[in-house]
Amino acid sequence: MAEFGSGALIIAFMLALYGIAASILGARRHVPELVTSAIRATWGVTLLVVMAVIALATAFLTHDFRLAYVAGRSSRDMPTHYVLAAFYGGQEGSLLYWVMIVGLLGSLALYTQRRSDRALIPYVTATILSVMALLLVILTFVASPFELLPVTPLDGAGLNPLLRDPGMMVHPPLLLAGYASFTVPFAFGMAALITGRLGADWLRAIRRWTLVAWGVLGCGLLAGAWWAYHVLGWGGYWGWDPVENVALLPWLTSTAFLHSVIVQERRGMLKVWNLALLLASFILAVFGTFVVRSGLLSSVHAFAVSEVGPWFLFYLAAVTIVGIGLLLYRLPALQSDRVIESVSSRESGFLLNNLIFAALTFATFWGTVFPLFSELFWSTKLTVGPPFYNQVNGPLLLGLLLLMGIGPVLAWRRTDLRLLLRNVRWPLLAGLVTGCGLLFWLREPLAAVAFAAVAFTTLVTLLEYLRATRARRRSSGESYLNAVIQLLRRNNRRYGGYLVHFAVLIIAVGVIASNFFQVERQFLLKPGESAAIGPYTITYEGLEDRRTADAEVVAARVAIYRAGKLRETVESYRFFYRNYEDQPTARMGIATVGLDDVYVVLDRWEDDGTASLRVYINPLVIWIWVGAAVYILGTLTLFWPQPALARQHVDRPVRGVIPSEA
Amino acid sequence: MSGTAVAQPMERSRRRWFDLRLLAAALAIASAVGYLMYTGLQSGAASYFVTVSELEQRAGAVEGKRIRVGGDVVAGSIEVGGPGEPIRFEITDGASRLGVVYEGVLPDIFAEGRHVIVEGTYRAGQPLTADTLLTQCPSRFESASGR
Structure with a gap:
């Protein structure tokens, strides 16, 4: 071989x-x-x-x-x-x-x-x-x-x-x-x-x-x-x-x-x-x-x-x-064939x-x-670490989020500003209301601004779909669902692209929430003891030894309660693989309870079962994975062969069978 | 192409190499990014990456600053302690040693002789209290046995 x-x-x-x-x-x-x-x-x-x-x-x-x-x-x-x-x-x-x-x-x-x-x-x-x-x-x-x-x-x-x-x-x-x-x-x-x-x-x-x-x-x-x-x-x-x-x-x-x-x-x-x-x-x-x-x-x-x-x-x-x-x-x-005529045009966007x-x-x-x-x-x-990137890339990403909302309503060459304002007034209002509401509720101005941007852009994108769907319904009398499917099929570049925008927006929600509102605690618990983190109470139930084909496993069982009700039970592991016994490999226990991820890491333990656990509450991280699924969907839509284009290919006389002399 | 057709008259008369408005926008973004990057580097987001020996030579210059030190974990120096207690160990670059205290989750690849990178604020004469402990198996993808 x-x-x-x-x-x-x-x-x-x-x-x-x-x-x-x-x-x-x-x-x-x-x-x-x-x-x-x-x-x-x-x-x-x-x-x-x-x-x-x-x-x-x-x-x-x-x-x-x-x-x-x-x-x-x-x-x-x-x-x-x-x-x-x-x-x-x-x-x-x-x-x-x-x-x-x-x-x-x-x-x-x-x-x-x-x-x-x-x-x-x-x-x-x-x-x-x-x-x-x-x-x-x-x-x-x-x-x-x-x-x-x-x-x-x-x-x-x-x-x-x-x-x-x-x-x-x-x-x-x-x-x-x-x-x-x-x-x-x-x-x-x-x-x-x-x-x-x-x-x-x-x-x-x-x-x-x-x-x-x-x-x-x-x-x-x-x-x-x-x-x-x-x-x-x-x-x-x-x-x-x-x-x-x-x-x-x-x-x-x-x-x-x-x-x-x-x-x-x-x-x-x-x-x-x-x-x-x-x-x-x-x-x-x-x-x-x-x-x-x-x-x-x-x-x-x-x-x-x-x-x-x-x-x-x-x-x-x-x-x-x-x-x-x-x-x-x-x-x-x-050289460019044309120049940019107006600042408020799609090309400058x-x-x-x-x-x-x-x-x-x-x-x-x-x-x-x-x-x-x-x-x-x-x-x-x-060397620079995450704070550097958060400071520099954070504002840039926020700018991109906003631009993603303004871009679709800009016209090529020149945009009528009055029309633009009419197109974005509801999203703008929604963004402002979201921002103010969240500022009052969360008391975290940066997060409120970021969420407001997300709300604004989401609404603009939704309205784009709504307008196009209505137009299709008026002209062809299709059902809403059918009209959306036809939009994605016939103009996949535009509406598939917006689907990717949605993916980015959904991911942004998860990223903003988990960046600003993560809670982290380290606990030292005996089996049966409980501890509180955020709105949750976790009960450490004890350790268990197991064996798989290629490793020995230590598992810590943790029950998660919210408002006195048992919501989920997770196990957090350390794997000791053969040949790698000095490298106990952790496998987190992650439970998605409502909108939060409860993330349990087993750190160290003693023979009597006392263990130190590090617990994180990561809000809305699940949105990132949902956004990932939408990203895949959007990418596939962008790839879908356009019916009109496919026909063009067939209709076009077959060129190049005889190699053109270059 | 799909979508609405756009009227495309030729506008060659107004062609210029650089559009001033664009240049202004580019400059605005560039200077904003430059400012953010500069302040980012000043405000302690950056840390000095040194070896243990370099640290001794430049102790004065990095006193109270964030440092990032790479070295091998000294054999026999690890005191893992019970659950909830910090991990204490020493790292070396072959010439000098540095004591480290780390209060965090025991990393996956942490053992004597392994190359680690620790990050924390330096105080001369004290062990480095690390908030970050990166473990670096010299060849993460290679097997550990037989070395």
Whole structure:
């Protein structure tokens, strides 16, 4: 298996080199056959990578401990799903997974775009293959997952306990796939820059593929938040940790891109800016992959420091220089077709949105790499924590929330201010009433302002749906439900986008509430004793020892009462995994009682059963997970093929069967 | 494209490289962010990241300031105590040692020899009272056995 896998990777690497040469040569010398062979080479490379993936997965499933990678991460007593998850539990496997995603999505993109602009395709192919080639070099010569051990151990070491969690099944694959899928829009962007074909044709493909990367990365981030909340035991879901930040960065830039690309489609503006965002998203995605592996920044996600760092750094530098160079070279061709006429226009709304996203990206990036810069310039290493991000990003996020409410009611080119005021007067009133009411009730001005913004924006968005639904009902007599479904189907970009806005608003409610109103207490309790926290009374019922296939478990039972009534019983655990006995791994007991999460962490205990428990009351955190579900729904809606568009594709005469000479 | 069509007359006459209003908006946001970042760094949101040896050399400069210290947990120095009591231990960078008191939940990966990062306010001559204890298995994804 090992020989098969590493052989497949070497052949894949050589095939990738051939493909790069063939596609560039084919484009320069106008030999369409060469380009076609390069596209097929991409499929071949992908097939070989998939074969290597299957080889490694087989090695895991058959417990082939000759492989160092398998022996270091799995063991015989681990449940099968964790054995499979151990595939991406290390650097080599996760990079292999990365290449596979690039290959699969790249091949799919080349297949679906086979009818479109032939001039772009060779360079798209070359870019995708060059990314794959770099990773294949690393996988072959620097960090091979197929390295053999001199002595085959009887059993493997097993996966690190922190990773033995359902979160492991979703978060890493989604996040890595999100990173990897930025390669495709990047490849289209590079191809457009190289060929100088900067028209609107490539925009649709780029937007769609950016949407893929953005949606998958977003889901990966949310899954990561969920995992952290359930496993890390500090009562939160987002800690502004460097590794979290670098994953957020490409999401921020791609969100900005998805907004500003609308301006380019509709008004022919912001071309340079859009390409820059595209390049930045890819560079930040590679940066994210790299930072995790480099040991450059200290983080709770302290992964193995490895030799792949310099390779990534070299690649990052190369892409940045080439990208900026090309952008400058094509600057004359990228002038705006129009100018912004009025400040109160939708295009300036989008622009403001982009400025805020850029500011968020910059602040987050700066905070993350600040230790490096401060060491370089002042020879003191300064690090910043959550307070910094809360202070800087908090107001920016509030601004975005408000803008999200104003944006939809702005018209292109110029907005009649009287009309604008009429459109937002009820939401504005609702926001003010909410704000004042909450200020009176909660006595927390910042939270009241934030909730008021949420209320305002939610109402504006709801009214947008209501207006459009009414219009449909008037013209076609559909039922309300049917009208909404038709809206989402026929204008999915707009109303699917608003669905994502709703997701963000729902998540915002959870984030604001849990940020401002979290309660935290530490208790030392004997079995049977009770303690009060917030409106709740918790009763510690005692400890229990258990045994699972791969671990010994200590479980603490806690009953939660509110107003004298038993609401929920939770268990909080410490797992002692075989091979990792010195690393008792906590599993929180979390009960959602009404709108609050009661979050119980088992800290330490004595033989008589006395235990110290840390208990958090996290209000409205459940909203974040509900918002995550809406986010997925909205993303899927954005993807749904538009009926009108689909027909257009069929009607259009089939172009490009004969490759146009470029 | 779906949606309403927009009349799109060419307005080339007014084209300029930089729109002043945009520039003003960008500048306003940039300066606001700059201000927030600057004050954020001044107001104790930042902490000095030092090794144990560096801490000794610069004790005067960081007195009363927030520091973040990385080091390995000294073998035999851990006093976990009973439930509810703080954890006491020492960290070292090979040359110097620093005592640490941590009152929080015992982290998952905490053992002798492990690399940890502690954060708290520095007072010379006292053990560091840490409010944050980050555990860093030198290679979190690698196995712990056989090391």
